[in-house]
Amino acid sequence: MSTEHLVERIRYLNHIGIALTAERDPLRLLEMILSSARKLTGADAGSLYLIEGEDRDRTLHFALVQNDQLKIHYGGSGEPLSDNFAPLPLFNNGQPNDSMIVVSAVLNEKTIVIDDAYHADGFDFSGTRAFDEKTGYHTESVLVIPLRNHENEVIAALQLINKKDNGTTQAFHDDDIELAESLASQAAIALTNQRLIGELETLFESFTQLIAEAIDAKSPQTGAHCRRVPELTLMIADAASGSQYPGIETFTMDERERYELKTAAWMHDCGKIVTPPHVVEKSRKLETIYDRLGTIEARFAALAAQPEWANRRVELADDLEFLRVANAGSEFMSDEEVARVQRIATRTYPTLEGEQQPLLTAQEVEFLSIRRGTLTAEERKIMEDHMVHTINMLEKLPFPKHLRRVPEFAGGHHERMDGNGYPRGLTKEQMSIPARIMGIADVFEALTAPERSYKKPMPLSQSLTIMGRMVENNHLDADLFRLFVDKQVYLSYAQRFLQPEQIDTVDLTQLPGYSAR
Numbered sequence: 001m002s003t004e005h006l007v008e009r010i011r012y013l014n015h016i017g018i019a020l021t022a023e024r025d026p027l028r029l030l031e032m033i034l035s036s037a038r039k040l041t042g043a044d045a046g047s048l049y050l051i052e053g054e055d056r057d058r059t060l061h062f063a064l065v066q067n068d069q070l071k072i073h074y075g076g077s078g079e080p081l082s083d084n085f086a087p088l089p090l091f092n093n094g095q096p097n098d099s100m101i102v103v104s105a106v107l108n109e110k111t112i113v114i115d116d117a118y119h120a121d122g123f124d125f126s127g128t129r130a131f132d133e134k135t136g137y138h139t140e141s142v143l144v145i146p147l148r149n150h151e152n153e154v155i156a157a158l159q160l161i162n163k164k165d166n167g168t169t170q171a172f173h174d175d176d177i178e179l180a181e182s183l184a185s186q187a188a189i190a191l192t193n194q195r196l197i198g199e200l201e202t203l204f205e206s207f208t209q210l211i212a213e214a215i216d217a218k219s220p221q222t223g224a225h226c227r228r229v230p231e232l233t234l235m236i237a238d239a240a241s242g243s244q245y246p247g248i249e250t251f252t253m254d255e256r257e258r259y260e261l262k263t264a265a266w267m268h269d270c271g272k273i274v275t276p277p278h279v280v281e282k283s284r285k286l287e288t289i290y291d292r293l294g295t296i297e298a299r300f301a302a303l304a305a306q307p308e309w310a311n312r313r314v315e316l317a318d319d320l321e322f323l324r325v326a327n328a329g330s331e332f333m334s335d336e337e338v339a340r341v342q343r344i345a346t347r348t349y350p351t352l353e354g355e356q357q358p359l360l361t362a363q364e365v366e367f368l369s370i371r372r373g374t375l376t377a378e379e380r381k382i383m384e385d386h387m388v389h390t391i392n393m394l395e396k397l398p399f400p401k402h403l404r405r406v407p408e409f410a411g412g413h414h415e416r417m418d419g420n421g422y423p424r425g426l427t428k429e430q431m432s433i434p435a436r437i438m439g440i441a442d443v444f445e446a447l448t449a450p451e452r453s454y455k456k457p458m459p460l461s462q463s464l465t466i467m468g469r470m471v472e473n474n475h476l477d478a479d480l481f482r483l484f485v486d487k488q489v490y491l492s493y494a495q496r497f498l499q500p501e502q503i504d505t506v507d508l509t510q511l512p513g514y515s516a517r
Contacts, residue, residue, distance in 0.1 A: 106157050409432065
C-alpha cells in the first residue's frame with residue numbers, strides 16, 4: 001500500500017472520529033460505526049453486536065448486519081432483524097461459549113483475525129457455513145474486534161468479513177487491523193458517551209417525575225395533577241408546533257425543545273413540596289388540624305337543649321345544615337349567604353360553667369365567609385407562594401443549555417395575559433408560548449380533575465365555558481384557547497383521562513371567548 005493511500009485512510013479515520021463524537025442519534029451512530037469500519041478496511045460485509053445482561057447471563061445481540069454482495073442491510077434504518085439473528089450467549093451452562101469467534105473475542109478481550117473461515121481451527125463456523133449455503137455467499141477472511149469503554153469493559157463487538165481488493169477477497173492486512181482497532185476505540189468512546197448521556201437523562205427525568213409523584217402523593221386533593229399536566233401540555237404543544245395557527249404562526253418545536261417543555265411541565269409545581277400540608281389539603285373551610293364543624297355542631301346541640309329554643313329547633317337544624325354546606329366550599333358564595341353566617345354568629349350558647357359564648361368565633365365567621373373555595377386570603381397567599389418557591393428552586397439548578405428555559409416555562413402558568421397573575425405579574429408579551437400553553441393545561445386539568453373533594457369533576461362543556469370566560473377576562477391566551485378547541489385537544493385528552501360522564505356535547509356557537517377560525 002502506498003504512503004499516499006495510507007495517509008488518505010488516516011485522514012478518513014480522523015474525519016470519522018469527529019463525526020462519531022458529534023452524532024447524537026443512536027441508530028445513526030451504530031450504522032456509522034459499521035459502515036465506516038467496512039469502508040476503512042474494504043470489507044464486503046460485517047456485523048455489529050451489543051452486549052446485554054450481567055455477568056454470566058450476558059449475550060451478544062445483533063444490532064446491524066450488512067452485506068454488499070447480497071444487498072443486505074438489517075437493523076437500524078434497514079429491514080428489521082429476523083429471528084435468524086438470535087442472540088449469542090457468552091456462557092452455556094456457566095461455561096465460556098468461546099468456540100464462536102465473536103464470543104471468543106469478547107471473552108478474551110482481544111482482536112481475532114481469520115484468513116480463511118473454511119480452513120480455520122479452534123472455532124465453530126457451522127452457522128457461517130449454513131448461512132453461506134443458504135445464500136450462496138462464501139465467507140473467507142474475518143476480522144473481529146471487541147469495543148471497550150472508559151472502564152476497559154467490553155460493551156460491543158465489530159465483525160468484518162471478506163476484505164475486497166479489485167474484486168477479489170483477501171486477508172485483512174496489519175494496517176487494516178490497526179486502523180479498524182483505532183476506529184473501534186473511537187466508536188467505543190462515542191457509544192459510551194451516548195449511553196452515559198442517555199443514562200443521565202433517564203436519571204434526571206426519573207428524578208423530576210419522582211418529585212412530581214411525591215407532590216401528588218402528598219395531596220389527595222390534587223391527585224394526579226403533576227402527572228396529567230405534562231401530558232396535556234405536550235398535546236397542546238404538538239398541535240401548535242408548525243401549525244401556522246393565527247397568533248402563533250412562528251411556533252415550532254424540535255425534539256430537544258419538546259423535551260425541555262416536558263421537563264418544565266413535570267416540575268411546574270415542584271414548589272408545593274414546601275407548602276404546608278394543612279393548606280394544600282384544606283378541603284373544608286373550617287379545616288385546620290381538624291374540621292371544626294364538629295365543635296360547632298356541639299354548640300348547636302347545647303343551644304338546642306335550652307328551654308327557650310325548644311320551639312325553634314327546626315330553625316337551628318336549618319342553620320346548621322346551611323353551615324355544613326358553606327363549610328364544603330364552592331365556586332361562589334353570595335352576599336346574602338355571608339350575611340346569614342354573620343347573623344348566626346350573633347347567637348350565644350351556654351358553656352358547662354353557665355357562661356354565654358358566641359355560637360361562632362370571629363375566625364370561624366371569617367372562614368365560613370370565604371367567597372370561593374376553602375382558603376382564606378392568607379392561606380391562598382401561602383398557596384400562591386408555591387410558584388415563588390418553584391422559580392427559586394429551578395433557578396438554583398445548573399440546567400444545561402438545552403434546558404435553560406425550564407424555569408421560565410414552569411414558572412409562568414399562573415400568570416395572566418393582562419399582567420394581573422402571579423408571581424411576577426407578567427403580561428402576554430413577556431411570556432413565551434410554552435409558558436402560555438402550560439397555563440391552558442394547568443387550568444383545564446384542575447377544572448376536570450376528579451380528586452377535588454370540594455367540587456365535582458366538571459364536564460367538558462362547563463370547563464370550556466369557564467375557560468372561555470377566563471379568555472374574555474384576559475386571563476388565558478385567546479389564540480391558544482382557540483387552537484385548543486379547534487384542534488379538539490380537549491376531546492383527545494378527555495378520552496384518555498376523564499370519566500365517561502364528563503364527556504358531554506360542547507356547543508361551540510355558545511362558547512365564550514371563542515370564535516371559530
